[in-house]
Amino acid sequence: MRYLVTLSVNWSLPFNEKIQVAEGIKSLTPEAFRQLHESSIKDPATFWAKVGSELDWFRKWDTPLDNSNPPFYKWFAGGELNASYLCVDRHAKSWRRDKVAFYWEGEPWEKSGPKDRRTLTYADLYREVNRVAYLLRSRYDIQRGDVIGIYLPMIPELPILMLAAARIGAAFTVVFSGFSSDALADRFNDSNVKLVVTADSGWRRGAVTPLKPVVDTALAHVKSVRHVLVVRRSGLNVEMHSGRDEWWDEALSHVSSGAKVEPEKMKSEDTLYILYTSGTTGKPKGQVHDTGGYLTLLHATMRWVFDARDEDVYWCAADIGWVTGHSYIVFGPLLEGVTSVMYEGAPDYPSPDRWASIIERYGVTLYYTSPTAIRSFMKLGDEWVKGHDLSSVRLMHSVGEPINPAAYRWFSSLVGKPRIPFGSTWWMTETGGIMISHVPGVGMIPMKPGTNGMPIPGIKAEVFDEQGKPQKPGERGYLVIQDPWPGMPVTIYKDPERFKQVYFSRFKGAFYSGDYAVKDEDGYFWVLGRSDEVIKVAGHRLGTYELESALVQHPAVAEAAVVGRPDEVKGEVPVAFVILRQAKAPSEELRRELNLWVREKVGPVAALSAVYFVSKLPKTRSAKIMRRVVSAVVSDRDVGDTTTLEDGASVDEVRRAYAELAEEVKESRVHSAT
Ligand code: WT7
Numbered sequence: 001m002r003y004l005v006t007l008s009v010n011w012s013l014p015f016n017e018k019i020q021v022a023e024g025i026k027s028l029t030p031e032a033f034r035q036l037h038e039s040s041i042k043d044p045a046t047f048w049a050k051v052g053s054e055l056d057w058f059r060k061w062d063t064p065l066d067n068s069n070p071p072f073y074k075w076f077a078g079g080e081l082n083a084s085y086l087c088v089d090r091h092a093k094s095w096r097r098d099k100v101a102f103y104w105e106g107e108p109w110e111k112s113g114p115k116d117r118r119t120l121t122y123a124d125l126y127r128e129v130n131r132v133a134y135l136l137r138s139r140y141d142i143q144r145g146d147v148i149g150i151y152l153p154m155i156p157e158l159p160i161l162m163l164a165a166a167r168i169g170a171a172f173t174v175v176f177s178g179f180s181s182d183a184l185a186d187r188f189n190d191s192n193v194k195l196v197v198t199a200d201s202g203w204r205r206g207a208v209t210p211l212k213p214v215v216d217t218a219l220a221h222v223k224s225v226r227h228v229l230v231v232r233r234s235g236l237n238v239e240m241h242s243g244r245d246e247w248w249d250e251a252l253s254h255v256s257s258g259a260k261v262e263p264e265k266m267k268s269e270d271t272l273y274i275l276y277t278s279g280t281t282g283k284p285k286g287q288v289h290d291t292g293g294y295l296t297l298l299h300a301t302m303r304w305v306f307d308a309r310d311e312d313v314y315w316c317a318a319d320i321g322w323v324t325g326h327s328y329i330v331f332g333p334l335l336e337g338v339t340s341v342m343y344e345g346a347p348d349y350p351s352p353d354r355w356a357s358i359i360e361r362y363g364v365t366l367y368y369t370s371p372t373a374i375r376s377f378m379k380l381g382d383e384w385v386k387g388h389d390l391s392s393v394r395l396m397h398s399v400g401e402p403i404n405p406a407a408y409r410w411f412s413s414l415v416g417k418p419r420i421p422f423g424s425t426w427w428m429t430e431t432g433g434i435m436i437s438h439v440p441g442v443g444m445i446p447m448k449p450g451t452n453g454m455p456i457p458g459i460k461a462e463v464f465d466e467q468g469k470p471q472k473p474g475e476r477g478y479l480v481i482q483d484p485w486p487g488m489p490v491t492i493y494k495d496p497e498r499f500k501q502v503y504f505s506r507f508k509g510a511f512y513s514g515d516y517a518v519k520d521e522d523g524y525f526w527v528l529g530r531s532d533e534v535i536k537v538a539g540h541r542l543g544t545y546e547l548e549s550a551l552v553q554h555p556a557v558a559e560a561a562v563v564g565r566p567d568e569v570k571g572e573v574p575v576a577f578v579i580l581r582q583a584k585a586p587s588e589e590l591r592r593e594l595n596l597w598v599r600e601k602v603g604p605v606a607a608l609s610a611v612y613f614v615s616k617l618p619k620t621r622s623a624k625i626m627r628r629v630v631s632a633v634v635s636d637r638d639v640g641d642t643t644t645l646e647d648g649a650s651v652d653e654v655r656r657a658y659a660e661l662a663e664e665v666k667e668s669r670v671h672s673a674t
Contacts, residue, residue, distance in 0.1 A: 107345025
């Protein structure tokens with residue numbers, strides 16, 4: 001199977017395969033959509049002001065876009081609002097009060113079905129968010145502007161906490177529960193967190209995964225944390241430090257069920273949250289998201305991309321530890337008063353049809369998932385799915401990585417109606433919400449398996465060549481966003497210089513995404529993958545540099561290079577090339593040890609798929625590792641003539657380096673170590 005994720009020059013895209021969406025959804029020709037889009041980007045600030053005015057503001061803005069200090073834009077400057085008020089109070093005080101906000105399902109399974117289920121209506125959510133807000137303020141003295149660190153599994157306490165923090169104007173930073181104590185410590189130190197909220201453990205594929213002990217290890221290196229609040233999930237016996245740690249249920253038992261906290265009047269540009277992303281250096285970047293612009297983008301995309309309506313049951317199968325969950329499990333659906341499914345565990349536990357049973361059980365109508373999930377279902381075969389009635393689904397999207405046409409076709413025919421809207425929404429942690437996508441809520445252009453569609457209204461995106469000129473149709477280039485948009489990051493936390501340098505220095509006046517893309521003759525965008533040292537493993541973003549710096553901290557390792565290798569299911573997996581220190585001999589044991597080492601330093605999310613011991617790595621004259629060469633070797637590709645991009649290396653040099661490395665890899669016969 002071939003994927004679009006590779007950076008091979010020989011990629012071929014099925015540009016011409018077009019699927020007209022089924023009746024019942026408004027369809028548009030590409031030309032008609034382009035016209036509509038043109039008019040939306042003539043004056044984006046005015047366009048977005050109309051969308052923004054659909055939210056309930058405590059105070060209307062003075063200007064929709066303050067662009068006096070680029071690239072530090074302020075959306076809806078002067079406006080005041082509160083995310084918790086918008087997501088909870090509005091609905092709890094309307095006819096939606098008894099409408100279900102979340103159907104939560106835990107992972108553990110009994111013969112008769114899921115063991116743990118909870119249903120939260122908007123009224124329940126209102127009560128719990130108020131109580132937690134009250135607790136945060138009265139017991140832990142959390143004030144406007146403080147940062148709360150969150151390390152929780154997918155349980156209802158997580159969205160409740162995020163909303164409670166937003167209610168009192170505290171920012172939060174969620175760390176995905178697949179990250180290790182080192183990663184936690186780095187992030188909590190950088191954002192100076194005052195309170196940490198975690199759980200004893202989480203459930204994953206039937207196993208209890210301890211969380212509180214990871215926090216304990218991390219906090220040995222974090223000075224700012226005064227309290228740790230611990231949710232009981234599995235009942236795992238964990239150590240509680242007296243004076244610092246408290247159980248969530250015990251602390252809350254002192255708060256009355258009628259406790260109320262007035263939502264703070266937040267400025268539009270005030271921070272809602274900080275979320276760390278991997279980049280090309282070892283230090284993760286704290287993406288700071290504002291309140292007014294961010295919520296405006298979510299409101300728009302929930303309606304345009306998901307066409308969310310009151311009668312829908314929506315399921316975004318991501319983890320809240322990543323941006324997809326922040327935007328499309330918590331804030332987006334709740335803003336719209338939607339009923340969502342929230343599922344705690346693995347989609348294939350205890351059997352490969354768990355995900356299908358969830359769709360059937362709740363009658364999911366809108367389904368948002370990842371290409372990795374789809375490919376893993378595909379690998380397990382149709383039989384698992386056929387016994388389930390999936391006919392409730394009326395719209396699907398995937399996110400996180402390119403979707404290969406084969407997986408696209410398989411999934412769209414399987415879920416019953418091959419012509420329901422099914423897109424691949426492109427965006428990033430940085431963008432806050434969806435940027436390039438089909439928009440069934442506005443009008444659907446014909447689908448093409450594997451494409452991302454076109455930029456949504458109000459978003460001006462382009463594919464640039466090296467010089468920053470629009471690339472010719474069909475030619476690969478760099479994906480950029482040309483105008484400020486609501487939802488864009490405010491800055492990198494405590495590092496505005498890096499913010500400018502990473503995103504706004506490559507091309508003048510445009511946001512540089514770091515992705516390769518191609519635009520076809522019809523104006524459809526196809527995002528191909530990262531152009532930098534970031535890899536997407538099962539849709540999760542990892543900086544290869546983070547893995548390399550973990551490796552070189554091991555006493556046996558002199559140098560290391562990590563690259564992504566195409567993988568049938570996960571899209572990419574990390575593969576390490578290691579040069580050992582003198583006197584250290586390669587062995588199976590060392591290979592296992594290095595793998596464990598990386599898992600421990602970065603987290604289970606970073607499991608290496610293979611470790612190759614080599615004697616040297618291909619480098620340019622400026623001593624940069626030629627990643628293109630390394631990655632060509634692991635994916636069995638010729639390096640071709642991609643050398644123009646190769647910092648000062650000649651074609652011959654690259655070829656020689658490739659041949660040498662390939663030879664070593666062959667000789668070492670050490671494929672797939674784990
Ligand atoms: C990177 C951002 C934003 C949701 C989760 C990922 C890749 C994301 C697609 C897509 C092709 C995609 C890009 C991007 N990506 N969606 N539909 N098609 N590639 O957020 O972890 O910040 O990763 O994910 O490479 O740069 P993230």
